[in-house]
Amino acid sequence: MGFSLFRKKTGKEPVPSPVNEGMADKQKKYEALVHALHGDIYRYAYWLCRDPHVAEDLVQETYLRAWRAIDSLVDDKAAKPWLITILRRENARRFERKRFDLIDLDEFPQSDDEALHSEQEMEHEWLRRHIARLPEEYQEPLLLQVIGGFSGEEIAQQLGLNKNTVMTRLFRARNQIREAMASTAQQRGHGNG
Template sequence: MIKECCNKIDNNKVLLSMAIKKKRYEALVQVYHSELYRFAYWLCHDPTIAEDLVQETFLRAWRSLESLQDDKAAKPWLLTILRRENARRFERKQFDYADVENNTLEDNKSVTLDDEMEQTVIHRQINKLSPEYREPLLLQVVMGCSGEEIADILELNKNTVMTRLYRARNQLKEALTDNHEPIKGALN
């Protein structure tokens, strides 16, 4: 009788623990899915691959959800997982980027042809930056991460991150002003 009662208590603890984990996971997906997708798309420029990266990210997050001690650290934690998933993609298969179409994400707003062309030019110039400059810039601009969050995600010193952001902006500004007339809204 006592053993049976203890088993019921243990089962209830397990069920409660699983329910808590499920709710926590669902909250992460709901809050961060679109942001992760946007960042993944910037990394790979393919909607299908971006969605696969996000799914793999959330699968790994589910498996190691217990390691996320502070929910405030969820965004950098998920971005780190996504970056590593993207790196694994290159380990598994090398892609020919000459055939990759350079589309921009469609926005709900109607975009004029000039605006679309400007976005394409900016997108291409950002992609020409070396990864050490492109990645922190995308984390800041696309994901809205702070310098400290970027430092945590990239496992770098905050001063290094700030220097790379400064250099990325300068390189982008030079590329946009050297190759074209100044673009409205470009970094000055």
């Protein structure tokens, strides 16, 4: 008699197979992971791409890859860095597959309706632009700390760097942002005076 996945109905509860138990455990682990970290993963994806639809796609791809490799996640405490790493790789793949058309922004003036509406939005946009201008070696640790909420040690593990290197890069990134802020404030002062 051969092995069969189907059982005859006998009125008795079927004996759970090890395959089904393993799949159920995998599903529970995955669902717990998604439930606990979805907000953080989406926020980081959004910071990377600045487009809610692309961010959703990145998160979907991240969780798809996470599902496939969930058995490789041994330590639940490493789940967030593990997912962030998957997300960063997915974002990089997006650029490998896509060719960008470059346009000159000066050719497309903004109308008043398209302009940023509040001072806070303008400040956030200014900050995003300056973070985006940072060299990647400074930008990535800063985003992992600010958006991901990771410690210097966790960032070092994710990026494969020494903790002191990460802390130096974070210090330099913040200093560059601070200098840009001071320069902008000084330019505003000269423009008004």
